[in-house]
Amino acid sequence: MVPLSAYVAVSAVLFIIGLLGVLIRRNFIIVLMSVEIMLNAANINLVAFSYYLESMAGQLVALFIIAIAAGEAAIGLAIIIVVFRGKISTNVDEMNLLKW
Amino acid sequence: MEQAFFFYFAFVIAATSVLVVALRNPIYSTLALLVMFFHVAGLYVTLHAEFLAAVQIIVYAGAILVLYLFVVMLLNLKQDVRYHRQWPMAAAVGATLVIEAIILTAMKGSTTPAAATDTETAIGGAGNTEAIGDVLYTTYLFPFEVASLILLVAMIGAIVLAKKDIGEREA
Amino acid sequence: MSLYGTDLLALLPELIVVLTACVVIALDPVTPASRRDLLAWLSVGALALCLGLTGWQISVENVRVSAFSDLVAIDAYARFWKVLLYSVTGVTIVLSLPYLKAERIHLGEYYGFILLALSGMLVMVSAVDLLTIYLGTELMSISLYVMTGLNRSKPRSLEASAKYFVLGAFSSGILLYGISLLYGLAGSTKLASIAGAIGTRGTEDPLVLIATILIAVGFSFKLAAVPFHMWTPDVYQGAPTSITAFLAVASKAASFAAFIRVFVEGLGGLKADWSILFLIISILTLVLGNVVAIVQTNIKRMLAYSSIVHAGYVLIGFVAAGRGDGASGGTPGLASVMMYLAIYSFMTLGAFAVIGMLRKGGMEGEEIEDFAGLAKRQPLAAFLMLVFMASLAGIPPTAGFIAKFYVFMAAVEAGLAWLAAVALIFAAVSAYYYMRVVMVMYMREPSSSSVAPPQLATSPALSFVLACAVAGVILFGLFPNPLVSFALQSVLTLK
Numbered sequence: 001m002v003p004l005s006a007y008v009a010v011s012a013v014l015f016i017i018g019l020l021g022v023l024i025r026r027n028f029i030i031v032l033m034s035v036e037i038m039l040n041a042a043n044i045n046l047v048a049f050s051y052y053l054e055s056m057a058g059q060l061v062a063l064f065i066i067a068i069a070a071g072e073a074a075i076g077l078a079i080i081i082v083v084f085r086g087k088i089s090t091n092v093d094e095m096n097l098l099k100w
Numbered sequence: 101m102e103q104a105f106f107f108y109f110a111f112v113i114a115a116t117s118v119l120v121v122a123l124r125n126p127i128y129s130t131l132a133l134l135v136m137f138f139h140v141a142g143l144y145v146t147l148h149a150e151f152l153a154a155v156q157i158i159v160y161a162g163a164i165l166v167l168y169l170f171v172v173m174l175l176n177l178k179q180d181v182r183y184h185r186q187w188p189m190a191a192a193v194g195a196t197l198v199i200e201a202i203i204l205t206a207m208k209g210s211t212t213p214a215a216a217t218d219t220e221t222a223i224g225g226a227g228n229t230e231a232i233g234d235v236l237y238t239t240y241l242f243p244f245e246v247a248s249l250i251l252l253v254a255m256i257g258a259i260v261l262a263k264k265d266i267g268e269r270e271a
Numbered sequence: 272m273s274l275y276g277t278d279l280l281a282l283l284p285e286l287i288v289v290l291t292a293c294v295v296i297a298l299d300p301v302t303p304a305s306r307r308d309l310l311a312w313l314s315v316g317a318l319a320l321c322l323g324l325t326g327w328q329i330s331v332e333n334v335r336v337s338a339f340s341d342l343v344a345i346d347a348y349a350r351f352w353k354v355l356l357y358s359v360t361g362v363t364i365v366l367s368l369p370y371l372k373a374e375r376i377h378l379g380e381y382y383g384f385i386l387l388a389l390s391g392m393l394v395m396v397s398a399v400d401l402l403t404i405y406l407g408t409e410l411m412s413i414s415l416y417v418m419t420g421l422n423r424s425k426p427r428s429l430e431a432s433a434k435y436f437v438l439g440a441f442s443s444g445i446l447l448y449g450i451s452l453l454y455g456l457a458g459s460t461k462l463a464s465i466a467g468a469i470g471t472r473g474t475e476d477p478l479v480l481i482a483t484i485l486i487a488v489g490f491s492f493k494l495a496a497v498p499f500h501m502w503t504p505d506v507y508q509g510a511p512t513s514i515t516a517f518l519a520v521a522s523k524a525a526s527f528a529a530f531i532r533v534f535v536e537g538l539g540g541l542k543a544d545w546s547i548l549f550l551i552i553s554i555l556t557l558v559l560g561n562v563v564a565i566v567q568t569n570i571k572r573m574l575a576y577s578s579i580v581h582a583g584y585v586l587i588g589f590v591a592a593g594r595g596d597g598a599s600g601g602t603p604g605l606a607s608v609m610m611y612l613a614i615y616s617f618m619t620l621g622a623f624a625v626i627g628m629l630r631k632g633g634m635e636g637e638e639i640e641d642f643a644g645l646a647k648r649q650p651l652a653a654f655l656m657l658v659f660m661a662s663l664a665g666i667p668p669t670a671g672f673i674a675k676f677y678v679f680m681a682a683v684e685a686g687l688a689w690l691a692a693v694a695l696i697f698a699a700v701s702a703y704y705y706m707r708v709v710m711v712m713y714m715r716e717p718s719s720s721s722v723a724p725p726q727l728a729t730s731p732a733l734s735f736v737l738a739c740a741v742a743g744v745i746l747f748g749l750f751p752n753p754l755v756s757f758a759l760q761s762v763l764t765l766k
Contacts, residue, residue, distance in 0.1 A: 002106045010110045012201035020194040021121035037117050038444035045451035051147040053458045056235045061402050066159050068409050071254030073164045077171045078258035083429050084175050242339040246406040253387050257417035260380050
């Protein structure tokens with residue numbers, strides 16, 4: 001029987017890795033993928049708690065998060081395509097037309 | 101036996117997520133993400149959430165990831181400097197946080213979570229799909245409708261943003 | 272379904288908003304470009320109808336009703352925010368019309384998106400379940416991400432959209448992780464269950480504290496509080512001015528409404544902890560926001576920092592509510608917060624409306640220098656800007672002064688007189704950059720004739736709305752009582 005804390009540990013590790021990915025990577029698309037990693041971490045947490053607390057709410061919330069993540073991915077990728085078409089750099093650092 | 105599966109899935113998830121963040125080539129990162137999604141679905145199966153595992157594979161691995169792959173291929177970005185200049189420090193902080201998280205959650209293993217206070221959503225004896233359907237269309241009907249609105253906005257928004265000519269030059 | 276018949280009726284205004292949004296989007300392809308105004312007027316008409324319905328609901332009965340299996344609460348607190356949001360959205364649509372035409376991005380989908388963003392905000396303010404709050408936030412945010420990038424020919428607009436998206440998605444991720452931890456605590460995402468679970472487990476549980484911090488960080492991004500404010504100046508500057516107005520006002524109000532709900536109803540047991548956290552955040556916000564605003568030359572950026580600072584003042588009122596004990600508890604603090612946001616909405620909307628009107632040589636006039644000598648060329652616009660700037664600075668007898676006054680009074684009553692004093696000092700500092708705009712307008716000579724003189728892109732409806740805004744700002748400064756009692760009444764239904 002796997003203890004609940006093991007699942008929470010996995011999701012915590014995943015969350016931190018995703019967090020770091022957003023903060024240190026410069027490529028816009030990799031940053032978006034790191035956000036997806038963070039969302040997956042939250043999902044693992046929710047499903048694990050749902051199983052151990054015997055409540056369906058967690059799985060439902062995870063389902064909604066998956067759906068919303070799909071919508072966000074669509075919008076994010078549309079934005080990056082338009083940015084690329086406008087010949088602006090897709091480097092998060094170099095998007096510096098708007099300064100201090 | 102169950103533990104063996106869990107450790108396998110957990111290890112691969114951790115390893116591939118580090119790969120996603122660390123690899124230079126965005127296509128390799130995307131493929132690592134794909135592997136990660138499959139193993140998260142495996143984790144859901146160990147938690148007896150089979151429907152969610154199926155949805156994870158269909159939506160995340162099958163739709164979202166393919167979309168990312170399309171865009172990565174389409175944009176064909178150069179692989180220049182990957183990280184911010186301060187990445188060693190961030191990696192050190194990250195490693196510390198990860199170790200701390202593992203220790204914290206291992207210690208917390210003794211505190212049992214409170215039982216669910218929500219009798220409406222208690223798991224019945226039915227299969228996972230039936231249980232989800234039971235709750236989704238009765239208790240969670242309102243969020244369901246709001247989620248459908250979100251998807252509508254995402255669809256129309258993506259078109260409005262990325263379509264070449266949307267008649268904006270008139271009037 | 273007869274299961275939710277009465278609930279649907281109670282949410283009738285929201286249904287009207289969603290329906291109008293769909294109708295506008297469906298009608299857009301068949302509307303000739305010259306008649307797109309009709310879509311705008313249709314939206315404004317629907318909003319007026321919803322405003323009337325909500326007002327009628329308030330007058331009839333204003334008790335708290337739980338709807339949709341306890342996921343949504345229809346109470347006076349939610350209705351206050353809904354009234355504010357309907358009016359603000361109506362004003363935004365009116366001020367958008369001439370601006371969009373001048374910038375040549377007059378799309379019918381614009382109105383559909385504004386209404387859908389509004390419906391997301393309406394869901395946020397009446398939600399009492401973390402899932403519903405998250406969904407409302409996402410609906411609002413995704414619509415706003417799209418609208419920010421609407422001006423596709425301007426690189427700044429696209430960059431603003433990209434930045435807003437990345438930071439919005441990031442903060443949603445953090446918020447969701449916090450929500451998942453709270454779910455693990457309580458076995459349910461309902462705020463009432465979470466409050467109960469915190470009561471049982473005590474406030475020293477590390478899981479509870481980590482979850483609270485994560486949720487606080489997630490919300491602080493949405494509220495643009497320092498140190499999570501990085502996206503605000505760039506996004507406000509890059510987005511089309513009418514969208515900046517909508518962002519600065521409506522999304523902030525809705526985010527605060529949901530924020531207050533979560534922290535008072537859900538995490539109320541942790542008052543001692545989060546009030547210290549937000550105390551620090553509010554001080555940082557006041558200091559940094561004011562200092563950086565002084566050096567800005569672009570007026571949209573300056574107003575971005577100004578809105579960051581105003582969020583700081585609102586947080587002071589919120590901290591006062593958290594620290595407040597005694598007979599009235601947190602009520603004066605929360606009522607002052609709600610009133611401040613209502614008044615802030617109209618001042619900021621007015622200021623952005625004037626900025627949106629100003630056009631220089633066919634382009635938008637964005638620098639403070641573009642306002643030079645406006646008093647000589649367009650005296651009425653200059654006067655409007657004077658009133659709005661004075662109100663933002665908190666100079667009596669404008670409504671801005673009343674808003675700050677009530678927040679400071681709440682702080683003093685909660686034993687935070689030193690905080691009120693610090694805020695007062697910074698309010699005086701902020702008067703510098705607001706009055707600088709006024710000075711540039713009235714005391715500088717208009718720029719030389721080699722550059723095209725500034726013209727105004729306006730419409731009769733916009734002038735009427737601006738006149739109402741100015742009248743409101745001055746009248747509420749003189750007779751604040753109706754608004755004060757409305758806010759006080761609305762707070763009472765918050766548990």
